[in-house]
Amino acid sequence: MPPKTLRAATYARYSTDLQSNASIEDQQRVCQRLITDRGWMLALAYSDAGISGASLMRPGYQRLLEDARNGKVDVVVSEGLDRISRDQEHIAAFYKQMKYLGIPVVTVAEGEISEIHIGLKGTMSALFIKDLAQKTHRGLEGRARKGKSAGGISYGYSVTRAFNADGTPVTGERDIIPEEAAIVARIFREYDAGHSARAIAVRLNEEGIPSPRSNKGSGTWGPSTISGNWKRGTGILNNELYIGRLIWDRLNYAKNPETQRRQSRLNDVEGLVNEAVPHLQIVDDALWQRVKARQAAIREDMNPAGVKGGNTRPENARRPNYLFSGLLVCGCCGASYTLINKTRYGCAGARNKGEAICTNRATIEREVVEDRVLTGLRDSLLHPELIATFVEDYRRAFNAEAAGADAAREKARRDLGQIDKKIRGILAAIEDGMYQPRMKDRMAELEAEKATLQRSLEQSPEPPALRLHPSLSDLYRSKIRNLSSALQDPGLKMEATEALRGLISEIRMVPASDALNGHRIELAGELAGILSLGDAETTKPALFARAGSETVVAGVGFEPTTFRL
Template identity: 70%
Template sequence: MIQTPPLRAAIYARYSSDQQREASIEDQLRICRRLIESKSWTIAEVYSDAAMSGASALRPEYQKLQDDARRGRIDVVVSESLDRISRDQEHIAGFYKQMSFLGIPLITVAEGEISELHIGLKGTMSALYLKDLAQKTHRGLEGRVRDGKSAGGISYGYKVHRELRADGTLTTGERVIDPNEAAIVTRIFTEYAAGRSARTIAAALNDEGIPSPDSGKGNGTWGPSTISGNWKRGTGILNNELYIGRLIWNRQSFPKDPKTQKRQARMNPPEEWVIEEVPELRILSDDLWQQAKDRQGAIRADMNPAGVQSVRLQPERARRPDYLFSGLVKCGCCGASYTLINKTRYGCAAARNKGEAICTNRATIQREEVESRVLAGLREKLLHPELIAAFIEEYRRAFNEAAGDRSSAQDQAKRDLKQVEKKITGILAAIEDGMYHPSMKTKMADLETRKTRLTAFLEDTPEPPALRLHPRLSDLYREKIENLSAALKEPGMKLEATQILRSLIAEIRMVPETSAPGGHEIELLGELAGILALSETDTTKPPHLARARNSVESVKMVAGADNHLHLPPSTLIFPMLRQVEPEILREIFRTAA
């Protein structure tokens, strides 16, 4: 009689990532070995996947088990229960179908030998379990968000904050502003609003060795996408509304592709978003946030001038202008662009590219002359006493607004400190009366910590000084205006000042005139013309026309259709003066002792 060799059994064990219990693997292996011994089988191989979800088929040991089965290295598969193999209906059905084709029975300690009935019932139950678990997890995370807590992950600019509860456990989901990272966030928004690109900002941060948001995961570096992200999905530094105290959750969902088992990001409808106000986490002012968003919108408009929703954006259209007035100079005869016909001179593009049938204007002019004449006219008009007075008043308002914010923060800290000291006094009085309770110790420690923080804040934040304008403030204004051309070339202020100046000019119209300097009269259209018109003393002129003349140039200023001044006269120069702080600030202001 020929003796049949014992079956070669393979054991598969797994525990899911939501349980995180290493001992679970050993427990499963022990009961599976006991079953194998009772059947007088031999153990051919042990396969185990630790901390891996049963909803995924991309498990290394699970894949190795199937490969060994196809190679004929095992005769039977043993597991604790069917849901250890998989919790996905499609996957468990496919595994059973493959093992049946290979003639390998699937046996579990909980269900015995698996049949089609088990696959149908247990597969359905596992699928329902996963769905129910996902819904409960989602519900729990939503509750945390509505309490203003983190639902997982900490944004750049913040750090985890944990406190000891009375029962000895630690709080979770709490976060506070990280001062160092918050300063970098403010810097990124300020530089971006001033005209720097995300690529330039990222390169500067890397050069300075400033850790990026991904530094905790390895040797992370700053990149343009880290800063710009995706404005629709709310990713990237520039799109994180938490910086203005607005927490948005459930903006996206991440279903798995059944073919690749990889998660795919999908936008949820706005009505499903969870939005909570968390003012204590605000880092940026609304003005700075809006300046950055306006620039983002302008760049998108440049990349898609027609505004077609389905069109692919063209980043090359949003390239920063090469020169101060690039793209703004137009032919006064036909309306076509005045472009550089060589390295130094502007000329009508239509006259050169389309012939005399379109335009007969063949006059040219030096680029630098156009810039100097426009800036010279601007310089002369901005020195008008009324505009100097408007600038000084704008500076006074900005200074007092900043001082007011500091004073408000001080007042709130003083009120909070008074409340904390009152509570400490109450607890001490209760202890003296013999009403001590162990929880008082934790409460007292929390109050003392708050008292220390508030006291330190008040010591580090002196009372805002009374503002007294230095008599040299108007002289400083004059110096900056008189050196306007040079100021626009200084690296520290070029981007911001150029951006503001270009935003005030809708068009620079070049009108050929042989008797004018450079063979052209120059007309300005836009908000800038309105600013210059404010200084006109000749009130007999029509309100839409202002003309500036001197010995070397003729510059005509034509306002726009509405002729309204939407920006204060100091808007152009104020950013320049901001660059001199804090060195010259002490010279500009005398503050009360």
């Protein structure tokens, strides 16, 4: 029988928009050359353009992982290990998954990848990213201290398109856009006159005035666009560039290793770059000061934690007040469903931005939403198919752990056999009169290694055969039936709530006059994918076909799984 031709999958990537698609083509070409030389067959090609190798939010990379798990790939080929990832943790996890699946990783630069490559190249890539970040920050700081743009253009300004005397393009300079500057001045005047940010946003939307994010697909004004966050300097009313002051480096960013999302943190005020740029001033100082005074008065009236006494609890600042706070979205416009009074949810887009943006004025009680979602989850999770999946995943997880333990014991036995062989060799040499003083030290080392391996084998006995208790499925049913009570138990509420919210990306509220409470409710996210296993008309997704599978990143190119409750 002729040997099987390996199905190769190539992966190519470049990091920034300053590079071109030719980079992808060049990488694919050298990978194709390697595949041809090895006698393999190019089966699939994956690529990501303009996405950092430190991020997992890459659609091409995610498709490669998914197809590898589904058995569509026999070998992964790339130009270099740093094309797959520049993050030590991510590249190690990728290699570990491929090794588990029996798929070798081969690069043009390093050849077939081993643990040594993962350690050395992963460290080099991590140092490269750190050094690049430091140099980039240094360069941006230099531009900011010259009064130039260090990234991003505020509403009311445009990039200067001009050339220096030597013919080189002007960089970092901005021009005022008169039409947008007039809107900025209008917002400040109306706010100073007593209008709320919400009322101003509604009028701007009704008049069809493009918002600061129009070129990014949003095209609507909201209260946060105008009032923003005064501490972070966000929002039209807090941008000091409008009074001719360039403030830079307010925030630093760190990636959460669990969610892989960047989180911003405020820098110390003393370290900020603060430069005068009077030629960019749009709002006069007196108007600015009146607006700041009104904002301060409103904050005082709202009495946030710590303003008028009481203990500030930063750790509670972003904790959701209710079970599904922040997860509900309008099925018409995509805006958040928020509490419009003490008991009812409604579309924030319709309320804050006006009917020009969304006409959904339907409302629903908070307790009704929570009851419908939890009841629907309980009934759906009790589907026989899901119970069978639970039992099967338990069995697979147990066997996988046992297989790992068996492999470790087998390796210890092999190493013990090698040590015994070496000891016998030294003893035979001594009997033949070939004794050397260093043999004594070597014998001591071997005996110590032998004792360590023997203790390891004694402390890790053979695992018992897996015997599933007949009431295992009943245990699953009882846990699901007690879902609501677990979410109310003070000892379990926080952990159970966070676990449930972590599996849901959003809950879509679709207004419908013929539906219960005037709404259809659709669940989106991982939990929706799990629930779909119990649907008789749904083929079991490969993602959830075995325990321990990877989480799908809902990034570019992905649509979260939905499930209607």
